[in-house]
Amino acid sequence: MTANANATRVLVLNSGSSSVKYQLLDMADGARLAVGLVERIGEDSSRLAHTPLATGGTKREITERIPDHAAALKAVADELAADGLGLDSPELAAIGHRVVHGGSEFTEPTLITDEVIAHIERLIPVAPLHNPANITGIRTAQALRPDLPQVAVFDTAFHTTMPEHAARYAIDTATADANMIRRYGFHGTSHAYVSRETAKLLGKDPSEVNVIVLHLGNGASASAVAGGRCVDTSMGLTPLEGLVMGTRSGDIDPAVIFHLARNAGMSTDEIDSLLNKKSGLIGLCGDNDMREIRRRIDEGDEQAKLAFDVYVHRLKKYIGAYYAVLGKVDAIAFTAGVGENAAPVREAAVAGLEELGLAVDAGLNAQRGDAARLISPEYARVAVAVVPTDEELEIATQAYALVSA
């Protein structure tokens, strides 16, 4: 199906609302040839940072206004071309796109056609921040390489195995069905990858283990994975539900919204922006970066301490909930920016759960490193692990498997 049957490279594009992250990988040996990021698209302070790993080159930065996603992708293509890794390369087998919302329709990586794009467009009302950027990324890449297979890998796909009782909201069924309202879950490529890597770390097959995955990045979500299949996850119709995040509230009483509309005179858009962009850690203490919050706590800042405590309390509640959902837990895996780096979050989330077989060894927890590792003491019944996620590798692997089949 590829343009060139011997081609083994995959370009992965992760288009966010104001950023594009990308990686070029060679699936013959898993080598990362180039990685980069365009951020603050549409602002005067746009920045492109590109590292051509294949040539051993150092990071290059471009700081000039990049008006939109199309311009961002063209700038990325130019940077790749400067290292002889351009989009015109015959070694490129596919472009893999992270698509955040695939609804109930998409359960597998999918070859992109006009019909698939139309489906992704129909889901914009339930993913207004993410799906439009994903579609622009797809269309721009198509324009640059119309002959190349483009593959959509959906954040929601891994969660489509959730049982109906976990996916349903307890609201009027006709209203829910008419409006696509159900729990979809997100960060699925990360939950899939990390749950498999955790099984590997335990020396087991994924089908033999039950894992709670805590993906704690800027966006954050938990999932309960039984024998390799997702049975529950904390994000819902949109990526707003669940854990406390960098700028999102996670779970709240839905009546907060009516209260703000009726009594504070806020519009729907203002409340949407409040809950998605001005809540979570940033809403609680003015900072969304866990490094800065820890620094402030070390200086005795009470507001930062409260934000940390709210964050950890929610996390602990989800660990307990998914322990109950799974019945038996073999491992808890911490991943993404906060999960991989913030030892105090891991320690606090598990503190006091010894009766559940959960404990963290302080020495192991304090160690750093890029490899998956256990941080629980020998005696603990449940393994606690730090397992670095790699969404780009997972997207490339899924996209390549589809086009080389």
Ligand SMILES: Nc1ncnc2c1ncn2[C@@H]1O[C@H](COP(=O)(O)OP(=O)(O)O)[C@@H](O)[C@H]1O
């Ligand atoms: N060394 C660190 N210590 C504590 N927190 C960190 C560290 N490095 C990154 N983080 C946290 O990780 C977050 C970013 O996580 P990441 O998974 O890269 O997010 P995303 O992919 O959603 O942008 C930062 O906002 C910060 O809170």
Ligand SMILES: CC(=O)OP(=O)(O)O
């Ligand atoms: C779905 C989602 O929350 O994505 P991100 O963490 O990239 O914002």
Ligand SMILES: [Mg+2]
């Ligand atoms: Mg991430």
